Amino acid sequence: MASSIREFVVDGVARGGAGLPAALAGSVTLDGGLAWVNGGRTRASRRSWLDTFDWRLYRAGLTLEHAVCRGRTELLLTGRDGDLLASEALAAGREPHWPSLVSELPAGPLHELVEPVAGIRALCPVARATSRVTQLRVLNDDAKTVARLDVDCMSVTSPARAAAAARLTLTPVRGYAGVTDRISRAITGVPGISAARGSALEAALAVAGLRAGDLPGRATTVKLSPSMPAGAALATVLTALLDALEANVPGTVRDIDTEFLHDLRIAVRRTRSVIKLCGSALPAGLARDFRAEFRWLGDLTTPTRDLDVYLLGYARMTAGLVAASPADLYPFHDYLVRSRAVQYRRLAAGLRSARFRRLSSNWRTALKEIGPARKRRTVAQLATARIGAAQRGALQAGQLISAASPPESLHELRKRCKELRYLVEMFGSLYDPAQRWQAVRELKALQDCLGAFQDAEVQRTEIRAFASQLLADRSVPAETLLAMGEIAAGLAVAQREARREFDGRFADFASPASQARLAVLTRPDGLTRTAGA
Amino acid sequence: MKIFATYNIKGGVGKTAAAVNLGYLAAKDGFRVLLWDLDPQGAASYLFRIKPRVKGGGKALIRGTKSIDGAIKGTDFDGLDLLPADFTYRNLDLLLDSAKRPARRLAALLAPLKADYDAVFLDCPPSISLLSESVLHAADLLLVPLIPTTLSVRTLDQLTEFIGGFNGDRPDVLAFFSMIDRRKRLHTQIAEDLPAQRPDFAATVIPALSVIEQMSVQRAPVAAFSPRSQAARQYGRLWQEARQRAGLT
Numbered sequence: 097m098a099s100s101i102r103e104f105v106v107d108g109v110a111r112g113g114a115g116l117p118a119a120l121a122g123s124v125t126l127d128g129g130l131a132w133v134n135g136g137r138t139r140a141s142r143r144s145w146l147d148t149f150d151w152r153l154y155r156a157g158l159t160l161e162h163a164v165c166r167g168r169t170e171l172l173l174t175g176r177d178g179d180l181l182a183s184e185a186l187a188a189g190r191e192p193h194w195p196s197l198v199s200e201l202p203a204g205p206l207h208e209l210v211e212p213v214a215g216i217r218a219l220c221p222v223a224r225a226t227s228r229v230t231q232l233r234v235l236n237d238d239a240k241t242v243a244r245l246d247v248d249c250m251s252v253t254s255p256a257r258a259a260a261a262a263r264l265t266l267t268p269v270r271g272y273a274g275v276t277d278r279i280s281r282a283i284t285g286v287p288g289i290s291a292a293r294g295s296a297l298e299a300a301l302a303v304a305g306l307r308a309g310d311l312p313g314r315a316t317t318v319k320l321s322p323s324m325p326a327g328a329a330l331a332t333v334l335t336a337l338l339d340a341l342e343a344n345v346p347g348t349v350r351d352i353d354t355e356f357l358h359d360l361r362i363a364v365r366r367t368r369s370v371i372k373l374c375g376s377a378l379p380a381g382l383a384r385d386f387r388a389e390f391r392w393l394g395d396l397t398t399p400t401r402d403l404d405v406y407l408l409g410y411a412r413m414t415a416g417l418v419a420a421s422p423a424d425l426y427p428f429h430d431y432l433v434r435s436r437a438v439q440y441r442r443l444a445a446g447l448r449s450a451r452f453r454r455l456s457s458n459w460r461t462a463l464k465e466i467g468p469a470r471k472r473r474t475v476a477q478l479a480t481a482r483i484g485a486a487q488r489g490a491l492q493a494g495q496l497i498s499a500a501s502p503p504e505s506l507h508e509l510r511k512r513c514k515e516l517r518y519l520v521e522m523f524g525s526l527y528d529p530a531q532r533w534q535a536v537r538e539l540k541a542l543q544d545c546l547g548a549f550q551d552a553e554v555q556r557t558e559i560r561a562f563a564s565q566l567l568a569d570r571s572v573p574a575e576t577l578l579a580m581g582e583i584a585a586g587l588a589v590a591q592r593e594a595r596r597e598f599d600g601r602f603a604d605f606a607s608p609a610s611q612a613r614l615a616v617l618t619r620p621d622g623l624t625r626t627a628g629a
Numbered sequence: 630m631k632i633f634a635t636y637n638i639k640g641g642v643g644k645t646a647a648a649v650n651l652g653y654l655a656a657k658d659g660f661r662v663l664l665w666d667l668d669p670q671g672a673a674s675y676l677f678r679i680k681p682r683v684k685g686g687g688k689a690l691i692r693g694t695k696s697i698d699g700a701i702k703g704t705d706f707d708g709l710d711l712l713p714a715d716f717t718y719r720n721l722d723l724l725l726d727s728a729k730r731p732a733r734r735l736a737a738l739l740a741p742l743k744a745d746y747d748a749v750f751l752d753c754p755p756s757i758s759l760l761s762e763s764v765l766h767a768a769d770l771l772l773v774p775l776i777p778t779t780l781s782v783r784t785l786d787q788l789t790e791f792i793g794g795f796n797g798d799r800p801d802v803l804a805f806f807s808m809i810d811r812r813k814r815l816h817t818q819i820a821e822d823l824p825a826q827r828p829d830f831a832a833t834v835i836p837a838l839s840v841i842e843q844m845s846v847q848r849a850p851v852a853a854f855s856p857r858s859q860a861a862r863q864y865g866r867l868w869q870e871a872r873q874r875a876g877l878t
Contacts, residue, residue: 185659239848240678241705270703270710271679 135231257302329475420579552591671714686717
């Protein structure tokens with residue numbers, strides 16, 4: 097059912113709109129026996145809107161607000177149309193300190209709705225404001241309330257300090273939705289009042305020139321045109337990756353959630369891939385100068401991420417225990433947590449270091465200085481050449497794998513596949529999205545399989561190293577080592593399953609149909625045709 | 630979702646006043662409340678300024694051709710909705726008689742509202758009929774207002790005996806003395822003695838007070854227009870007893 101809540105904005109009325117409710121009641125003329133009446137005292141509230149760093153709630157059509165009004169604190173979850181989906185009163189002194197993981201929210205319907213959307217990402221304040229809300233009621237000829245109009249004079253306090261245009265929210269009482277159109281028409285009939293084009297959150301962000309859903313450096317936001325010089329296009333892509341990298345640094349250093357580091361690593365890996373695969377299209381010496389530094393940055397992040405992967409999968413690992421009890425693994429869990437704390441300190445120190453600041457600043461300067469190359473090659477030419485080479489490389493690496501091949505050969509293939517995928521995504525705006533998706537369909541499935549194989553391989557190797565360390569420290573009982581052995585056995589089974597699945601996945605990827613779909617991206621005529629629109 | 634029913638075979642004993650005030654107090658406590666005005670006289674609907682009219686009448690509701698959900702109206706109070714009365718409710722007995730499992734029909738009609746409401750109050754018309762039987766089967770707690778007379782107590786015993794004959798779930802019974810006239814010795818005597826002797830009686834009594842009669846002038850619950858009055862306090866205590874007895878937390 098469509099929502100019957102309507103929102104309006106009052107142009108030019110922002111700060112000091114105390115007289116607005118009375119003015120509205122006087123200027124919005126209602127007919128058919130309807131009349132305005134003041135709905136009570138003005139309520140002042142402090143509001144914080146929360147979302148994950150990557151806007152998962154917003155993208156799912158949800159808005160989460162933390163409101164404090166008259167000593168009452170509550171979380172309000174609304175849907176796309178402004179309908180309240182769930183609310184949760186927070187006991188004094190037990191309010192989460194933002195940013196906070198969803199697991200910190202009280203159990204209840206709101207938690208149940210937010211948890212599957214936010215997942216492991218923390219909820220962070222994305223905007224803050226103070227509101228003064230006065231309510232007007234609309235009465236029918238029985239003096240029964242049939243609708244309420246909240247008049248909200250909002251001052252945004254973050255991300256910028258400014259007054260927003262006053263907002264009116266018309267909510268019909270249940271069973272009286274029929275009056276909404278009449279009242280709406282009367283409201284919008286007053287000069288200066290118009291239907292709101294976004295939510296209060298969007299209005300709060302707009303005063304700072306921001307938009308909900310914007311994420312620095314998202315691959316989809318990088319737009320290339322086929323005729324762009326290759327160097328300039330690479331500078332655009334690499335700058336976007338640097339934006340993404342830098343945007344994830346504060347969250348990683350504050351250890352807000354594990355995905356800041358994950359996304360930071362993705363930006364680093366992609367940067368390294370571009371430098372490796374397309375370095376020849378960059379000014380002479382640039383790739384060489386920065387390759388080692390980005391490798392340092394990648395290596396800096398690896399130990400913490402590996403331990404994050406272990407801890408994120410810990411519940412699943414213990415759930416699969418057959419002989420051992422989950423309690424046997426507590427010392428192992430403690431060990432992982434301690435090790436992670438040590439590695440995280442090293443990581444945070446590295447990201448705060450002068451070396452990192454230098455890398456980031458010098459890289460940005462170098463990218464800005466990229467000018468037209470002597471040999472003028474377009475990004476379209478570069479894309480077709482590089483994607484074609486990466487496609488051939490992946491195919492050859494896979495064809496060399498036999499039943500007797502060591503795990504390293506699958507890891508090599510995985511790296512080739514990742515490079516191919518990065519290239520397709522990096523040059524993605526040159527292609528039709530549907531065609532791009534079709535081209536990587538089998539590649540994605542192959543990557544998933546190789547990922548499962550390699551993750552199991554790494555974790556199996558690591559758990560042996562952890563066990564040796566724990567044994568050397570004499571810090572754990574035999575039960576813990578036995579339980580770790582059971583986990584290692586489970587990982588071996590998972591790895592064997594992935595290995596069995598591999599042949600079929602690679603056969604799909606190597607099939608003429610799949611290769612032909614990928615080859616479309618490597619043909620100049622195909623690229624021109626798809627990207628010319 | 631807990632279902633409360635204010636019921637008595639006799640009229641004019643304070644059923645509607647109890648349903649309206651307890652429903653309001655439940656909503657004030659943060660529960661999502663629905664009050665169903667089952668009495669074709671529509672007193673509860675009148676008190677909430679809602680027209681006693683349901684599209685398709687009682688027939689559509691009982692037969693399920695119109696959803697209950699679509700007939701619900703919001704009152705002026707947050708968290709409190711009303712399913713209005715309709716004059717066709719006078720025929721609910723006949724309509725139920727032609728339905729399958731008539732004694733369980735009301736419970737079946739209310740079942741889909743479980744996710745939307747924490748408490749439902751059924752304000753019943755004074756009668757002993759198939760509708761009453763359906764109400765008794767649907768209710769978790771039967772709130773029985775009684776005027777403190779020997780005959781009223783006898784009626785309560787008959788009701789308890791009747792419920793005792795039910796198969797399966799039976800509603801809990803919480804009787805309370807209503808419209809107590811302090812000037813009458815019999816009233817004060819019975820109202821003091823019985824609650825101490827019988828567990829099915831609430832300790833709280835509702836006196837006969839003019840502020841309760843004012844409800845029909847103010848068209849609102851006493852607890853809303855005169856929250857500090859003695860009547861509001863007594864309804865508040867009665868609500869706490871009823872809530873505890875029903876296990877509504």
